[in-house]
Amino acid sequence: MFEEGQFRKDILDNLFDGVYCVNKDRIITYWSQSTAQLTGFSAQEVVGRSCHENRVMYVDNWGHNLCEAGMCPAMKTMRDGILREIAVSYHHKDGHLVPAQARILPLHDKKGCITGVVEIFQDATPVLREREKAKELEDLALNDPLTRVANRNCGEARMEAKLNEFRRYGWPFGILFCDVDKFKQVNDTYGHDVGDLVLKAVAKTLSGNLRASDIVCRWGGDEFLVILPSIDLQTLSQIAEKVLRIIEKSRVTIGSGDDQRIVKVTSSIGGTVARLDDTVESLLKRADELMYRSKRAGANQAAV
Template sequence: MPNNDSFYKKVLDNLYDGIYFVDEQRRITYWNKGAQMLTGYGEKEVIGRNCHDIFLHLDSNGNGICSDACPIEKTITDGRKRDEESFLHHKDGHLVPVCLRVAPIQDTDGQMVVAVEVTGDHSPRHALRQQLENLQRLALCDPLTTIANRRYVEMSLNSRLEEMRRYGWHFGILFLDVDHFKQINDTHGHDTGDRVLKMVAKTLVNSARSFDVVGRWGGEEFIAVLANISRRQLPRIADRFRHLVEQSSFRLDDRLLRVTVSVGATMSHLDDTVESLVQRADTLMYRSKQAGRNCVSIGFGEEMPETSATPSASP
């Protein structure tokens, strides 16, 4: 077997997973094609830059880990291997769920280099991508965001309602609306507005489980249909979706553009129809708008809704 740098670089470049190396200052020294495919960043955009300036890694709840809990920094310090689930920021702004595998190695000069493997193809995500490909073939995919369209969401809601009546399996629904979206279009143009919708859509899909359904209801409105959850779980899941969207961003000119969503969350009733369920979630979403936006309003029909999360001044 040949033993030279070009051979091993060719091998690494042809791996599906993302591979990159950083030095002891966390500056990127190597970047393979898999990392480019996963993140959207080309080699010339990242070599020599500090990794935390690019990815802004988040934990599974959307909290930053690059400063206090960075697995790469920990490995540089103690020389131990690590394996952690996280989100990274794609160049287009949305969050991508990945598994980080971090290992210390020595380069040819005896200096420590940290090798990072970034795997984004967990089996549930792979199943979800296959599902979306099927949606495209069946004309059930929104052409702009490439997630499920309104027709597919309605079909999914009808199926869940039928399961609930037959087996007693209740489910949750989130109605999400991008805050101040008209202002974004008016200020930055419709192309930027389209980028925002794509970013939000991909973040929502990447935040969901493989058996949940996330779709574009229309305009800047999205719906998530959440199977196998309880009333107790609904607030935490709804706020997680909200927080992950808030953490998404893409660069526009000389600044990062971030958006937030207002969320209405409810559970299904035995006497619900698609119309009544969506209307209840939509009404709760408007309560979040009235409460200051970027928050979650939760209600179950028979009681006053609760509003959670701190409203933000961001658009």
């Protein structure tokens, strides 16, 4: 199967990637030591056997057996001579599926005719784990750990992006700045654990009752920011009133039996729509001032 100088078995056997070869009859003709280590199958168990009967069988991301007729990537490369790179999973001898990245290259004889393929693959598990870790770190960087909504860093970045879209495409947006009323009193009366429950309740209420395109952020302490794309002042005012009512209906129950108590929640809200000359700072300042106007007017109110 190997042309002199094309392959050297000692080199292939010491690669970290798995390497094996299949001829045009779909018979496995070479199985490297690294392939044996990655799959659990020795060369003695597979060489000379048909690849589509091989227990290593590739499956795609949907669980389809790629070794079946018409789906075999090796056969496709034997027909058209095109190098293929695919994400697959293979069956380990122990029975579990292992995610892998595979490359399939045609093999040629001295006349240039395709005689089979060489398949090179690597275990993608470490890569996927690194991606999962990166996603976890990203979530930690962008999400508030207590309420699981976006955090301040994420909110600032989203507002900057929305401002850029507004300037470039004319896509309007607005924000609501919400402050939980008498939150210090809740902490002082019931303790910080109950205060945390109040914040979680507000975050869940906001996330579950606004549009899918709206972005809820915990700004810090007892403050929440909502970014609302594609909105005008009238609609913003209506949503601000809605937010007031749904937060007012939120409540936290503590204790049980005769000791059961209900902690009621209200908020003060300031809302504004973006202007072309706005910065993140000016937009927030305007909403913050309107929120404090609501506080001074007696709380549980919205000013837009």
